[in-house]
Amino acid sequence: MDGNDQIPTFFSGSSRSNQYKEIADFYDSVYQVRENAWKDLAGRGEEFITYVGGLIRSFSPQRHLDIGCGQGYILGAASVPEQYGLDLSRKAMEAAKRRSDARLCQGIVEELPYPDNFFDIVTGIGVLEHFLDLSASMQEIARVLRPGGIFLTLVYVGTPFSERLKVKVGQFLFPRPRPIEFGRWIVNRFTRADHGSDEFGSIHTQVVQPVQNVFTAGSVERLFSESGFRIHSLITKRRVPNAPLEGHHFRIYIIEKVGSEVRGEEVAAVKARAQL
Numbered sequence: 001m002d003g004n005d006q007i008p009t010f011f012s013g014s015s016r017s018n019q020y021k022e023i024a025d026f027y028d029s030v031y032q033v034r035e036n037a038w039k040d041l042a043g044r045g046e047e048f049i050t051y052v053g054g055l056i057r058s059f060s061p062q063r064h065l066d067i068g069c070g071q072g073y074i075l076g077a078a079s080v081p082e083q084y085g086l087d088l089s090r091k092a093m094e095a096a097k098r099r100s101d102a103r104l105c106q107g108i109v110e111e112l113p114y115p116d117n118f119f120d121i122v123t124g125i126g127v128l129e130h131f132l133d134l135s136a137s138m139q140e141i142a143r144v145l146r147p148g149g150i151f152l153t154l155v156y157v158g159t160p161f162s163e164r165l166k167v168k169v170g171q172f173l174f175p176r177p178r179p180i181e182f183g184r185w186i187v188n189r190f191t192r193a194d195h196g197s198d199e200f201g202s203i204h205t206q207v208v209q210p211v212q213n214v215f216t217a218g219s220v221e222r223l224f225s226e227s228g229f230r231i232h233s234l235i236t237k238r239r240v241p242n243a244p245l246e247g248h249h250f251r252i253y254i255i256e257k258v259g260s261e262v263r264g265e266e267v268a269a270v271k272a273r274a275q276l
């Protein structure tokens with residue numbers, strides 16, 4: 001452990017940790033030149049930050065860890081009695097210190113410097129896409145969460161064409177036809193195609209990050225299940241139209257760590273079904 005400015009650094013010297021040190025240099029350079037780099041990423045405006053803070057408080061946690069805490073926006077919005085934040089970038093955490101009284105440290109998710117069963121809730125906004133080892137990361141998150149604890153995460157998932165079609169039919173055609181709005185969407189969709197827009201027409205000015213994992217709904221949900229979690233609730237634009245999400249490809253998963261007994265029963269049930 002080393003560090004200064006009362007922000008300890010936990011890099012073990014493992015090969016994975018050394019890889020992350022290089023990635024940390026990249027993020028430091030980004031935060032050095034972009035004052036609000038975390039907030040400027042797609043879908044992370046004030047309304048979203050306030051919304052996530054409310055979701056966290058709804059579970060009445062005593063201990064909260066924000067992984068990839070960046071400049072501390074979520075920590076500042078959550079106002080949990082005992083808060084912790086972890087990030088690769090020291091530059092980001094210098095800003096986070098000004099937004100909350102959380103105990104901050106520099107480290108990696110695959111080697112979390114916290115005891116077993118320590119947190120009531122862990123958050124990670126847009127972090128799964130950037131872990132080097134997804135399985136090890138989820139196992140560590142499960143380890144530091146108490147049984148029944150919550151992991152709340154924002155994930156960008158690829159949306160199948162059939163799902164996108166259902167969304168657009170519901171938005172513009174049925175049960176309430178909206179031909180004028182549909183025409184505007186068509187125009188926007190194609191006029192923005194040359195400017196890096198997504199399939200729903202919103203322009204993203206995101207940083208090209210060193211690690212970029214790609215998920216479908218199925219792959220991310222399998223990852224959760226294999227890591228000892230079950231879905232508590234899922235927030236999407238289709239399920240919760242008023243949720244402040246950038247588009248239908250963004251999902252907030254609220255997943256719960258299951259106890260060993262419950263997990264054993266679920267594994268047994270899966271095996272039993274496989275034998276039918």
